[in-house]
Amino acid sequence: MATAPVAIAEWLGYATPPLWLEIVLDAVIAGVVVTIMLTTSALAGPWAKRKITAMFTDRIAINRNGPGGITTIAADAVRLMSKELIIPDGADRPAFDIAPAILPLSALLGFAVIPMGSGLQLADPEIGLVYVFAVSSIASVGMVVGGYASGSKYSLLGSMRSVAESIAYEIPLVVTAASIVLLAGTLRLSDIVAAQQGTLFTVAGVSIPAWYGFLNPFALALFLVTSLGEVGRNPFDIGEAGTELVGGYITEYSSIYFVLFFLGEFLHIFLSGAVITTLFLGGPAGPGPAWLGIVWFGVKIWAVFLFTQWCRAAIPRVRVDQMLEIGWKGLLVLSFANLVLTAIIVGVIHT
Amino acid sequence: MSQTEEPADGEAEPEESPARGVDYDAIEGLLGDAVVSRETHRNAEGFVVRADRVQDALSSLKEEAGFDHLSNVTAQEYADRFESIYHLKKYDDPTEEVSVVVPTPRDRPVSQSAEPVFRTADWHEREAYDLVGIEYDEHPDLRRILLPETWQGHPLGRDYNQDKPQIVTFEEHENPLADDHRDADTMLVNIGPHHPATHGVLHLKAVLDGETVADVESDIGYLHRCEEQMAQSGTYRHQIMPYPDRWDYGSAGILNEWAYARVAEDLNDIEVPEYAQVVRTMSAELCRIAAHLLALGTFCLDIYGDFTAIFMYAMRDREVVQNILEDLTGQRMMFNYLRLGGVVWDVPEPREEFFAQVREFLADLPNRIDEYHDLITENELFQLRTVDTGVLEPETAKEYGVTGPVARASGIDYDLRRDDPYGYYEHLDWDVITDDGKDNYSRLLVRMREVEQSARIIEQCVDLLEDWDEEEREIQANVPRTLNPEPDAEVYRAVEGAKGELGIYIRSDGTDTPARFKIRSPCFSNLQALPEMAEGEYVPDLIATLGSLDIILGEVDR
Incomplete structure (x- = not known):
């Protein structure tokens, strides 16, 4: 480029x-x-x-x-x-109008640093990984603002749940990603992808690439589960919780505002798919010529998306206290264990 | 199935003395001077009790005679008086019944509330106040229950002006934006009347302390369709039977029809041919399977929060039952299949094809149930959500007159199919399912196991029907075109509906329409126990508990 x-x-x-x-x-x-x-x-x-x-x-x-x-x-x-854009009497404007834009915006900003293959990467800063997490977590602001400004109790409850969820799942997410940084030795996303180019080992003529997902499947599983919580999909969709909070923070939104929220959620699932692809699945790497990279990248993102839909169709939603318990007492501990373990292994290899 | 009594006689001769094992003279002695006189109803003796001694009478019946189940409260207005009838039973043996009749003068219809003795009387007496106009002293919360607070008059009273238009807006009835005057640390959240988890139009006024439910109150009546009034203006023979289908419309139509069939057959001394009883039993159990599958699907919908595989699988299997029922009755939901004295027509020709269809469903059912167990009950996350939530202690359940799968999941061994036999159940081999879990998980488990038991019953019925001699397939007894039961005959009878004890009280006045037709809805009593189960729990558990109660608002509101 x-x-x-x-x-x-x-x-x-x-x-x-x-x-x-x-x-x-x-x-x-x-x-x-x-x-x-x-x-x-x-x-x-x-x-x-x-x-x-x-x-x-x-x-x-x-x-x-x-x-x-x-x-x-x-x-x-x-x-x-x-459709008619209905704005409730108790809505707090302009916060009510700003909130829907924040969600897709933060996801789109995140895509800026993702190496999508075929030479497509808008920017490649040294702190790429940190940047992705930083901008994607702006989404919680959108949820809080939207939930609070709607003037509805359902929205308020939903946004409070979303914030609690974001905080509880952001930390294990970042800590798990940090273990990849230890392996790759860099925060620059293109370098992380480059570090996964080699071959891990060859089984019966099939060479397994040195993707971090294969190198450390535990971290991949941890990251997958945590990002489900981060994007608020089943079993962690308590912020929306259709049967309890009738949509949570989007309860009062209609028409184009609703579309923006909806779009933002989809983009966030795709963004988390893109991050997983970059960190664990070798980014755009795949057989065939290099220009096919964007296709492979798309396939991997869709695989992650499929996984979220599978969870949605098969796993019950956990309760808010149970979700926080899983986040703070389970995933956080596991992610730190993973980090320490990776640090030791990386240290041993380097010496 | 164990036979504890001589129910065959009791069933065959409803004319026989109502005292099926109850020593009514001893009871009269027990009640002492509270009793004014005694009258005989078809199902039990009725003791006329002074209006200011209701609590005494009921508590001695409850504590000393063991009548721990207030099944129903019927209120009605005569030309010269109001009357409340408390239909009491025993959870251990529902064939032992007694009625407490409390007359009050027309000019001052005040009687003592039974609420301090039986918690369930709360809602029943509110309904009596709402529809008939009897007032209850010492009642904790005597407000209208089915009709809006601003309604004028009492619709089942004699002076009620039916032609007076009454329009009540939602704001007037229950302003959702009204200020909450309760503790400032809590938040009032209106769950419903339009909400995905209320399974109809139910309004829960939930007071939340953070995410915890501090208090919940059900506001019902949004689906009140004057079912009792409509039944009172229909003739016994033909015009009432279509209505029961519309009470519990969650596929349980034939079970509801049987409630009416049983009570009306008792009232008119109609003998149902054995063949018809077998057909009834089979069709009713098919309905129970369909209703329980719907309950399973919607409960999982509440837990999973999405139209997931389980909901669709439940719908898929229910569809098979619906197709069988459609072949049998010609209808998918509003079957109108039973008739007084039998059923409307025999199983469809070619019979082999129909029975093959039923057998195919039954053969496939165990695999389906296994699939559900794989998907639901063995899922750790599902157990995390349902085990030990919405706990209903058996003592509390009895206080509220809870019946059906909800009671059986609290360990109460109570099933009218076995305990107060009707139809063909006593000749078949099946079990009553109980579970001691007392929580949401148990209630689901009990329903799933009951599906298996219903399948057993259906299989035996199909065996019987297949071998039935062609000459002796009598589907209906010879019932006169017009039924005029003797005047002032009173009867209360219940059957085991999909949700529990579905009872009907009828008083005849010698004409071909009932003078009073009162429906005892199991959902009504079960829903009343919701606060006991949900308070102190999280909002998601409130929703799950409501789902596990499996209420159908058409039956709650009637």
């Missing part, structure tokens, strides 16, 4: 690309990527979600419009956007 600005700069008569050109180009690329991400996740995401959940639960799901009912999603988009 570094060659493209240089080439354009030479064509325009500059020796080195000026700053404005870099910014413009980045903005264009970001726009294209984000559009692709948005449309795939907003169109294919809910469609696949509905189809897959239907398969899990012995149903057929949408099949009337278009092949396999895919255009139903477009109709849904029109329907959702043309």
Whole structure:
């Protein structure tokens, strides 16, 4: 990607690309990527979600419009956007209006540093991993603001639960990720991906790549479970809890605000899939030429997404106290154990 | 199945003295000067008790004579008086019954409340006050229960003006935005009337202390459809039978119909042919399976919080039962299959095909149940959520008149199919399921095991029906076109519905329509015990407990 600005700069008569050109180009690329991400996740995401959940639960799901009912999603988009935007009397504006934007925004910001393969990575800062966790946790602000500003008790309860959940699960999540940092020796995401390029070992002619998921499956399992809690999916969807809090912090949202929340949640699942892919599944690595990287990356993200849908279809929701107990007393301890163990192993290897 | 008494006689001759093992003279002595006179109802002796001695009479019956189950409270208005009837039974042996009749003058209908003796009288007396207009002294909370607080008049009273339009807005009845005047540290949350977990239109006023339920009060009546009034204007022979289908509409139609069939057959001395009894038993148990599967599915929906595999599997299996019932009755939900004296028609031709269909379902059922156990009861997270939540102690359950799977999951060995036999149950080999867990998990487990027992019953019925001589397939007794039971005959009879003891009281006035038709809904009593189970627990457990009670609001509100 570094060659493209240089080439354009030479064509325009500059020796080195000026700053404005870099910014413009980045903005264009970001726009294209984000559009692709948005449309795939907003169109294919809910469609696949509905189809897959239907398969899990012995149903057929949408099949009337278009092949396999895919255009139903477009109709849904029109329907959702043309619905009346109801703002409750007790809503605290403009907080009520800002909240829906925070959720997708934080997820999209997170995607900026993910190496998606085929040379697609908008930025590659040294502290990439920290950045991802930092921006994705802004989402909790959106939930709190939305829940509080709605002026509804259900929303308030839901947002309080979401915050408790975020705090309880953020720490084990980061600590587990830190064990990968120990292995890779860097926070830069492209370097973490590069560190997973080799071959771990070869079994009967099949070479197992040196992905950290294979190297430390325990950390992968821990991270998967913790990120379920972080994105608030079953069995940890207590912030929404349809049958108890009728949607939690999104209870009072309708029309486009609802869509934004919905979109934000989907993007967060995909973002956590992207982080898992980058940290544990070798990023865009896969057989075939390097330009296929984005395809492999997509496949891995979808695998994680499928996992969340599987959990949704099969696991009961835990209670709020039980969820905090699992987070603080279980996952936190396990993640620190994992960190210490990894540190010892890495230390032994280095000496 | 153990036979403790001589129920065959009791069933065949309802005319026989109601004293099935009860020494009524001793009871009269026990009640002493509280008794004014004595009257005979079809099911039991009724002791007319002074309005200011109700508590004395009931507590000596409860403490000393062992009548620990206040099954129902019927209120009615005569030309010269009001009357409350307390139908008492024993949990150990529901064939031992006694009625306490409390007349009050029309100009001052005040009688002593039974609430201090039986907690369950709370709601029953509120209903009596609401619909008939009797007031109860010392009642802790005498408000309307089914109708809005601002309603004018008492609809089942004689002076009620039916033509007067009454429109009550929600705000007027129960303003959801009204200030909560309780402790400032708590928060009032209205769960319902429109909420995914209320299984209908139920309004729970939950006072939360953080996430803990400090207090919960049910506000019912949103689905009140004047079922009693409608039954009172229908003729015994044909016009009442369709209504029971609409009480517990969760596929339990035939079980409800049987409640009416039993009481009306007792009242009119109708003998049901044996063949019809077997068909009834089979169809009723099919209904029970369908109803329990629905209960299982919706309970898991409450726990899992999503339309998960389990809900859809339960629906899938229930669908098979529905198809069988549709073939049998012609209807999927509102069966209207029973008739006084039998059933409306025989099993559909070709019989072999129908029985093969039933057998196929029964053969597949054990695998299905195993699948449910794999998915639900053996799931650690599910156990984490349900074990030791919503605990209902047997003593409390009896106080509230709790029956059905909810009572059996609290270890109360009470099933009218065995204890007060009707139909063909006493000739079949099956077990009453009880569990000592007392929690949400037990209630689910009891329902799942009852499905297995129902399957056993159906299998035996199919065996019997297949071999039944073609000449002797009598599906209906010879019942007159118009039924006019003798005037002032009173009878209260109950059957084991899907949710518990579903009873009906009928008083005849010599015409072809009942003078008073009172429904004892098991869900009504079971729901009343919700605060005992949910207070002090977390909100999600309140929802789970409500789900495990398996209430159908159509039956609660009638």
